[in-house]
Amino acid sequence: xxxxxxxxxxxxxxxxxxxxxxxxxxxxxxxxxxxxxxxxxxxxxxxxxxxxxxxxxxxxxxxxxxxxxxxxxxxxxxxxxxxxxxxxxxxxxxxxxxxxxxxxxxxxxxxxxxx
Amino acid sequence: xxxxxxxxxxxxxxxxxxxxxxxxxxxxxxxxxxxxxxxxxxxxxxxxxxxxxxxxxxxxxxxxxxxxxxxxxxxxxxxxxxxxxxxxxxxxxxxxxxxxxxxxxxxxxxxx
Numbered sequence: 001x002x003x004x005x006x007x008x009x010x011x012x013x014x015x016x017x018x019x020x021x022x023x024x025x026x027x028x029x030x031x032x033x034x035x036x037x038x039x040x041x042x043x044x045x046x047x048x049x050x051x052x053x054x055x056x057x058x059x060x061x062x063x064x065x066x067x068x069x070x071x072x073x074x075x076x077x078x079x080x081x082x083x084x085x086x087x088x089x090x091x092x093x094x095x096x097x098x099x100x101x102x103x104x105x106x107x108x109x110x111x112x113x114x115x
Numbered sequence: 116x117x118x119x120x121x122x123x124x125x126x127x128x129x130x131x132x133x134x135x136x137x138x139x140x141x142x143x144x145x146x147x148x149x150x151x152x153x154x155x156x157x158x159x160x161x162x163x164x165x166x167x168x169x170x171x172x173x174x175x176x177x178x179x180x181x182x183x184x185x186x187x188x189x190x191x192x193x194x195x196x197x198x199x200x201x202x203x204x205x206x207x208x209x210x211x212x213x214x215x216x217x218x219x220x221x222x223x224x225x226x227x
Contacts, residue, residue: 106159
């Protein structure tokens, strides 16, 4: 009964490969996010989707392409992986900004290592 | 551009002490502020959410305050325990965007 789940938990791959990370939430939220936590543990927003529509793209390289097939899922596809993409990627969800209570809930993270 | 700073970067205290973690933000136009806990190699656990109209929130031994006009929040932990050892992250939701802006965190170690 995990609220926000991500797969895989760990991902080790070679430079130049294409990989995907999946995220699912069962909280009934309309808004989902991808955050990146770099080696210095600093968390930064990448994307935000509301009701399957992209509303934030925080100057992320276009090698990163989020896809939201429905409100409960937000997947992240990364093309031509680079060494600098190594990080922990967190998915999160919340009620929309207009909601009076929009606490964000985070998934367990996916640790991506690019060799 | 909103920036969030957390002080101290690291803190080590003996078990039983009361402690305060500080968070400051540069733009007072925020929608809310959220405190998280992150254990090593784990995800983020939401501790407290304070709406911009609120002054404080309490949950068990935790109390978070918000002074929006001065751009500050504090997380007070009473009677600290070794199980409180973790990284504590402060994040603000700017009034203009549907995202969280995070501080770098405070690494807390409670010694038994």
